[in-house]
Amino acid sequence: MDNKIAAVTMRNITKRFGPTLANDKVWLNIYRGEILALLGENGSGKTTLMNMLSGIYFPDEGEIAIDGKPVVIRSPKDAFALGIGMIHQHFKLVDVLTAAENIVLGLPGKLDLKAASKKIKEICDTYGFEVDPDQKIYDMSVSQKQTVEIVKVLYRGADILILDEPTAVLTPQETDKLFAVLRNMRDDGKAIVIITHKMHEVESLSDRVAILRHGQFIGDMPTKSTNAQEMTNMMVGHPVTLNIDRPEPVDPHPRIEVKDLTVRDIEGTVKLDHVSFTANSGEILGIAGISGSGQKELLEAIAGLQPVESGSIEYVDDSGKREQLIGKDPFAIQEMGVALSFVPEDRLGMGLVANMDLGNNMMLRSYRKGRGVFTNRKAPYKLAHQMVDFLEISTPSVETPVRRLSGGNVQKVLVGREIANAPSVLLTAYAVRGLDINSSYLIYDTINSQKMRGVAVIYVGEDLDVLLELSDRILVLCGGRVSGIVPGRSAKKREVGMMMTKLGGEADE
Amino acid sequence: MFDIVSFIPRAVVQGIPLLLGSTGETLTEKSGNLNLGIPGIMYVGGISGVIGSFYYEAGKTAQDMNTALTILIPLGCCLLGSLLMGLLYCFLTVTLRANQNVTGLALTTFGVGFGNFFGGSLIKLSGSSLPSIIMTNTSNVFRRTLPFASKAGVFGKLFLNYGFLAYAAVAIALAAAYVLNHTRTGLHLRAVGESPNTADAAGINVSRYKYAATCIGAMIAGLGGLYYVMDYACGVWTNDAFGDRGWLAIALVIFTIWRPNVGVLASFLFGGLYILHMYIPSGMNLAVKELYKMAPYVVTIIVLVLSSMRNKRENQPPASLGLAYFREER
Numbered sequence: 001m002d003n004k005i006a007a008v009t010m011r012n013i014t015k016r017f018g019p020t021l022a023n024d025k026v027w028l029n030i031y032r033g034e035i036l037a038l039l040g041e042n043g044s045g046k047t048t049l050m051n052m053l054s055g056i057y058f059p060d061e062g063e064i065a066i067d068g069k070p071v072v073i074r075s076p077k078d079a080f081a082l083g084i085g086m087i088h089q090h091f092k093l094v095d096v097l098t099a100a101e102n103i104v105l106g107l108p109g110k111l112d113l114k115a116a117s118k119k120i121k122e123i124c125d126t127y128g129f130e131v132d133p134d135q136k137i138y139d140m141s142v143s144q145k146q147t148v149e150i151v152k153v154l155y156r157g158a159d160i161l162i163l164d165e166p167t168a169v170l171t172p173q174e175t176d177k178l179f180a181v182l183r184n185m186r187d188d189g190k191a192i193v194i195i196t197h198k199m200h201e202v203e204s205l206s207d208r209v210a211i212l213r214h215g216q217f218i219g220d221m222p223t224k225s226t227n228a229q230e231m232t233n234m235m236v237g238h239p240v241t242l243n244i245d246r247p248e249p250v251d252p253h254p255r256i257e258v259k260d261l262t263v264r265d266i267e268g269t270v271k272l273d274h275v276s277f278t279a280n281s282g283e284i285l286g287i288a289g290i291s292g293s294g295q296k297e298l299l300e301a302i303a304g305l306q307p308v309e310s311g312s313i314e315y316v317d318d319s320g321k322r323e324q325l326i327g328k329d330p331f332a333i334q335e336m337g338v339a340l341s342f343v344p345e346d347r348l349g350m351g352l353v354a355n356m357d358l359g360n361n362m363m364l365r366s367y368r369k370g371r372g373v374f375t376n377r378k379a380p381y382k383l384a385h386q387m388v389d390f391l392e393i394s395t396p397s398v399e400t401p402v403r404r405l406s407g408g409n410v411q412k413v414l415v416g417r418e419i420a421n422a423p424s425v426l427l428t429a430y431a432v433r434g435l436d437i438n439s440s441y442l443i444y445d446t447i448n449s450q451k452m453r454g455v456a457v458i459y460v461g462e463d464l465d466v467l468l469e470l471s472d473r474i475l476v477l478c479g480g481r482v483s484g485i486v487p488g489r490s491a492k493k494r495e496v497g498m499m500m501t502k503l504g505g506e507a508d509e
Numbered sequence: 510m511f512d513i514v515s516f517i518p519r520a521v522v523q524g525i526p527l528l529l530g531s532t533g534e535t536l537t538e539k540s541g542n543l544n545l546g547i548p549g550i551m552y553v554g555g556i557s558g559v560i561g562s563f564y565y566e567a568g569k570t571a572q573d574m575n576t577a578l579t580i581l582i583p584l585g586c587c588l589l590g591s592l593l594m595g596l597l598y599c600f601l602t603v604t605l606r607a608n609q610n611v612t613g614l615a616l617t618t619f620g621v622g623f624g625n626f627f628g629g630s631l632i633k634l635s636g637s638s639l640p641s642i643i644m645t646n647t648s649n650v651f652r653r654t655l656p657f658a659s660k661a662g663v664f665g666k667l668f669l670n671y672g673f674l675a676y677a678a679v680a681i682a683l684a685a686a687y688v689l690n691h692t693r694t695g696l697h698l699r700a701v702g703e704s705p706n707t708a709d710a711a712g713i714n715v716s717r718y719k720y721a722a723t724c725i726g727a728m729i730a731g732l733g734g735l736y737y738v739m740d741y742a743c744g745v746w747t748n749d750a751f752g753d754r755g756w757l758a759i760a761l762v763i764f765t766i767w768r769p770n771v772g773v774l775a776s777f778l779f780g781g782l783y784i785l786h787m788y789i790p791s792g793m794n795l796a797v798k799e800l801y802k803m804a805p806y807v808v809t810i811i812v813l814v815l816s817s818m819r820n821k822r823e824n825q826p827p828a829s830l831g832l833a834y835f836r837e838e839r
Contacts, residue, residue: 095822095828097696105700105707
């Protein structure tokens with residue numbers, strides 16, 4: 001590899017955001033015909049580094065060379081001209097425009113959508129994509145949108161592709177498809193960089209890995225000569241155990257019983273269709289499914305936030321007394337010990353107020369306590385302090401607005417607050433969305449400790465590997481219906497993946 | 510008896526200022542700028558044109574006046590005045606990222622005050638006994654109709670009987686619709702209004718598009734003010750006479766669901782509704798007339814309800830309307 005000329009050479013790159021050093025004298029080589037995995041924890045500067053290559057940011061120091069020639073990249077336009085294309089974690093697509101319109105967006109010349117569609121078809125045929133140029137973006141699934149993004153950079157003639165956490169939102173089958181396409185492109189001589197947190201993806205896809213930690217370049221090596229444990233240690237800076245604990249359930253008995261639950265949204269679309277299951281105390285019930293299969297509605301129905309069309313949700317307390325949750329107001333349900341922590345795609349949307357500080361966000365749960373018209377302000381701030389220490393939240397102070405924290409830390413605040421309430425049922429969705437390994441494990445540990453306390457945990461996750469390692473039982477949703485409930489210890493990933501896309505999971509291959 | 514042949518032309522001349530205002534506002538909103546300063550900008554456009562023609566017309570008879578200059582001077586003054594208002598709005602909301610609603614409302618208050626101040630000053634200067642400025646000669650040029658208008662019977666009355674600015678307004682609206690939907694510039698502009706960071710990542714200069722769309726939009730809206738004074742009001746400027754037409758223009762943007770080509774007919778409908786109360790025999794009961802004056806607003810509310818109920822994504826306002834864009838915001 002080393003005698004080849006690097007497609008991209010980044011030398012001594014430094015980037016500061018105010019007082020924080022996002023990248024500190026980073027060196028990186030990217031070669032053609034190779035897939036490079038860029039690894040690092042949240043906030044280690046991976047995305048920042050790649051943003052400098054794609055023209056979003058401009059480096060404070062250092063140089064970039066393409067094919068050995070020094071270049072200056074001032075804007076995304078410059079990057080396109082050099083054949084660099086980046087697929088961002090949050091898609092950069094305009095919802096109300098069609099695929100073709102999005103793909104030609106920003107290009108000069110006369111607008112000719114017919115010619116564009118033809119060229120898009122050619123690209124799709126070359127690499128095995130499927131894109132309908134006239135389909136509107138808002139009608140597309142996440143994986144279709146991602147395909148549009150990839151076609152968009154190829155359309156511009158990019159031969160250096162950067163993908164920022166491309167699999168975070170895909171099902172296993174979609175991921176396999178994406179990887180096949182990426183391998184096709186590699187064999188076609190393109191240079192590919194993929195940013196990811198998932199070790200097994202690094203191992204199965206990449207040819208070489210490069211690791212960043214706290215903005216510094218730690219090292220790179222061929223993927224074949226390393227393993228997940230070594231890479232994780234390099235990322236974190238100290239040895240970590242990679243196994244998620246799965247203690248045996250403690251004295252499980254039914255806590256939440258859901259029967260024939262049917263929920264429609266405002267437009268009358270059925271979101272949940274006769275869903276029945278039991279969640280036991282001292283047990284983690286994992287919920288798997290393609291995003292939008294009814295996970296959100298299920299949790300919200302239990303928490304009392306979603307009107308229910310028919311069915312029943314019963315809460316069973318320790319003495320065996322049953323209580324119907326449907327029709328109760330969310331506050332009463334919360335008082336019974338049902339806590340909901342939902343981490344939406346934009347992380348802040350539900351549960352936290354971006355402009356308020358940590359202490360005040362804690363208070364959103366306790367503002368009704370205290371005497372008379374005054375709230376108790378001391379307790380929430382004390383709680384915030386405890387959480388910062390326990391969950392290793394990196395924040396200047398508890399008076400810092402949540403908006404200023406990095407994504408991972410925001411999530412810790414959200415999950416931490418729900419757990420601090422000592423619930424008897426913990427509903428959590430996407431708790432580790434976008435979190436790095438170290439923080440994710442901290443959250444898994446916290447969830448496990450709740451399970452050991454006898455809490456019934458309902459865990460909605462998008463990473464199947466984690467669901468399979470963490471849950472005692474897994475409920476698979478498919479289009480709002482229960483596709484099956486499988487034991488977590490013996491379930492196979494492929495089997496669950498099939499159940500996610502097809503009721504019952506029978507393959508028709 | 511309802512006289513349709515005399516009603517329609519009056520609806521049209523009522524509609525033209527609204528059409529110009531709403532075309533300008535639609536362009537502006539497509540860039541993500543919610544310019545509530547449009548009423549003020551139309552006001553400034555009107556008074557700027559008046560100032561120009563006042564000084565040109567002063568002390569001249571109709572024979573002394575050059576036709577081209579009679580049109581170009583007020584036209585140029587009007588465009589310049591509204592351009593400055595547009596630039597001010599952009600500087601505050603795009604460059605300094607001030608709140609768009611507050612800025613827009615402030616500009617409206619400012620524009621009306623500006624118009625009334627200079628209107629009042631000119632009235633003093635002219636030494637007129639009436640509280641208005643009269644520019645009959647200029648108005649006659651602006652109101653010159655197509656040559657066969659009087660000979661073509663009903664057809665002439667309905668279609669040929671307007672000043673050149675009316676035809677220009679329709680042409681501008683159709684051109685704006687074409688640019689928005691069929692050109693690369695239009696595609697980029699829509700992308701800026703829907704999702705500025707997507708546009709930015711695609712290499713589109715977001716600020717430049719916002720500035721250009723807002724300033725051009727302001728100039729088009731300003732023409733609405735000029736048309737009102739020179740054509741509709743026969744060259745008579747009276748303080749506050751322009752009334753709430755600016756707000757009606759903004760309502761029209763919603764009514765047309767951001768489509769300038771729909772605006773052509775919709776503005777005539779609005780113009781008709783605006784004067785409907787004069788054509789409805791209501792006897793001595795003036796309260797009924799007041800009810801009819803509400804018609805355009807009631808229709809707008811109904812359209813708002815209908816378009817949000819249908820919930821089609823294309824019919825929604827641009828997604829980033831009213832939001833300032835800052836690249837490094839998280």
